[in-house]
Amino acid sequence: MAQADELLDLIGDIYHAALDASRWPDVVGRAGRFVGGQVASIFSKSPIAGGGDVLCQSGIDPHYCRLYFEKYVKLDPATTGQYFAEVGQPIAVSDLMPQDELRESRFYQEWAAPQGMVDFISTVIDKSATTAALFGVFRFEQDGLADDAARMRMQLIAPHIRRAVLVGRLIDLKSAEAQAFGAALERMTVGVGLVDRLGRLVHANAAARALLEAGDPLFTRDGRVAVRDGRSDQALQDLITRCAAGDAALGTGGSAMLMTAQDGTHHIAHVLPLTSHARRAVGRMVEATAAIFVRNAALEPPQAPELIAKAYRLTPAELRVLLGIVDVGGVPEVADLLGVAETTIKTHLRRVFTKTGAARQADLVKLTAGFALPVSA
Template sequence: MDQSEELSELISGIYDAALDASLWKEVVGKAARFVGGPGAAIFSKSPVAANGNLHCEYGTDPHYRQLYFDKYLALDPATTGQYFADIGQPIAISDLMPYSDFLETQFYKEWVQPQGLVDFVSAVLDKSVNNAAMFGVFRSEREGIADDEMRARMRLIVPHIRRAVLVSGLIDHKSAEAATFADTLDGLGAGICLVDATGRIVHANVACQVIFDAGDFLSAAGGRIVARDVKINQALQEVFAAAGSGDAAIGTQGIALPLRAADGACYVAHVLPLTSGARHIAGLAYAATAAMFIRRAALDTLSPPEVIARTYKLTPTELNVLLAIVEIGGVPEVAAALGVAETTIKTHLGRLFVKTGAGRQADLVKIVAGFATPLIA
């Protein structure tokens, strides 16, 4: 199987997993092999609360997996930088800090090295004020640190994983196990509409019909979906047409399309192709090429750390040190908590003083406290 065939099969499996959660582990394993690593995971974590959750994994050690969430997440020097990365952008350790510094951390010496790992390339799938959902692939000593080919392969599949994860989150899989496809759609709280390649509506669930009847940001005109916003309407028609050409053709189109109601309420639409894999059966049954999922969107609010980082133009490592200074205290304590040398913390502290205009650590604490939402619960 050449790369194009492998990619096509993988993308098809990714989208099947959006509707059948039992397929995720197998799909994540295939994604790891395609990108070039022994293991991979879909997970979420917070740089503020230093906690997280594993949603799906393949090829990771159960013992070290538990250790990470129990102890080493708080010591992981990559967490803050991963959270602030652009959605969908592959990020390796060397993108966040000098690799030589990473080798000196407690996290590397006690958690990474014992497993024979050398790198981890992640991409943000979605984020909230305090949390980020990510997909990442590990690199072992055999594969070496991340290279351009690995990054390129990540870019090929991350948009599809993101779409599948976002759609999967809208479906109550447990209640849908024994239901037909139409019954599943009709029982969901999100608006769901099946369309053909021309945007013709072939099935709309109750929640979607309510949206159409309101005739606000989306309506049904002549049996086809029409968006009030001209640019969004054009994007929808293009993604519906692309879905008719198969999974790979849809690419990054139709992921989190923004929709705004007249009263200012924000909604988001995700388009899932129905032309390949297990979804093909449902598509044929309804003469549909795509399913559009519509949900109310949360306010796009920056987290307090992100506001601070943007205000003072801090790097992820500098922000990490700043938060640690506020939460933990002095240089020795922060160095011990982050697993690096005191001289390293002093270097970053000096840069923080220059960028923020602070003259001492107490001033840094006051700066952070001056932002609207406290960083420490």
Template structure:
């Protein structure tokens, strides 16, 4: 292939953010957060996210461990990809599902464009639509499945460039927050008006708070957590975390939520809480000051909703086999499962309540014992021992 015929990413120098750019991002974040409680808005959200990143199509995609095909849960702007065309490039493209949480990966990072355009996938599916590249970020990963958000690049967009990566980094955390919260409950179109009634029936703890952290409402599961007084309590009418660092995070998130969606930034996503007995919980905060969330029958003083659920790492039936096969210590096995469930070293350190250096030491030992050389290899290792749940 002639080098001159290869689409090239345009050199990108990050410009100063203009006020209209900031407003565009803020508006997009608002639509994404609305989709957390109203799934009918996801198509609109991913369409706008596709244009924001610099593409013509996008999707929220789920893939079960061991499966060589993926399912688009919500999609926009492209024709469905036949499994038979994806199968030949599956192993080359698999890192899209194994990357670090929220970190962009382009297909042309994995397969040179000259090779990609020789595949039947490109000739029969991508080229007729004018598609030449794909950029994605992992939103969630368990021992059974992975979820990613991805954007397709058209010929007129060029190959994935630094601007596309920057835009993906800006928006991926917010899509992740909405997806993780949305998975805690399944609203159908038209049910948003009964938001509070639905939340009161959740097994997940839910709290409505104002910008100062004052507790406005707690559902039954949330009240039970407060009554236990282990990870959360109510003091002076405010929601208080037992851990001082977590409390600072909550205080900052609630205050920011009072200023609007974009002000929250990436704080308040997958906040780890650990009880005195070692029981782990995870919390996600959702701003409530605008859009469908404001119209969902919520007390207008509420600035944020906090969702709290048990988050024991998935220790599948395969974990014992993995531990015995590679002679892992209990701590090494916990770190291995955490890498699969949570992501990179900083996230695992937060989840387990230890220093980054401690996790890094255990990861190095895992490399020695398993023969892996990358964290993605460790994820593959666990996947290889895991049988997806039927149904």
């Protein structure tokens, strides 16, 4: 009866916080203690771009909080699994990976262990294409790993926290997504340029800026993106003009064209309209009507790891090893990058080989190349 009364009082205060934002820190702390931990937070983070933001917290050391988003969010082995979790589904780090594997990771040794943390149970509040917002409760040594009682209590309050958060607009995933969008562009090896209906460059990521500065095959002329070869330039300008009409003109997948640099190397430009359906939001961020993706006509690393994971039913740990092999190249290097033993990497790699049908590491590189297009319909 006491627990039922506590739950009813907590739910009432959760909805009060939707109307009075100043109540959130106290409510989040009480919710965390109800679930079974002394520290709790509502925050957002991106598995693609890294980074994130604390929206409301109770009991978190500011130093470690800052360290997490500046450095360790990219090393957190639970990030991918948390992002893939269904909205409202309680999930603990101990559900995603064995404790001995977690304790071997740099993330645990350098960030979690110094604070005495042993587990973290969370639920997704909302999710966008690049960002997830979560309510989470940290478990310390005295609390032990998340158990069935913690999961049950999280399930009891998670729907109410989600509704109150969304009603109270504590989070704005559009803003978070815009930040993650910009960060993701900078991390891409594919050159990405956003242009208006006249072909004027509105935004370019680092890879695109390098291409434009080199001036071959792309360059800027009076602020407009152009191609050195006259015929290719005419084709590009035509595609940009047609993007103003949206999917009706170019189709949902946009259109691609081949460009040749003076040294004979080939580049592929993929032009995608930003004026229709869900892509309008991206266009409004920077007042662009088209995105131009440019890459060398060679294998590129995948830009949609979640598609690979779903296609081959890879666990988050297996996906990290696959991407590590593609990006870094060898078991020792991947083990050092992830801060785990080489035997752990080899175990996951064997499972990746089994699930994908690949026989060698080189086969994994070829496999991921099929996911290299940076756009989807």
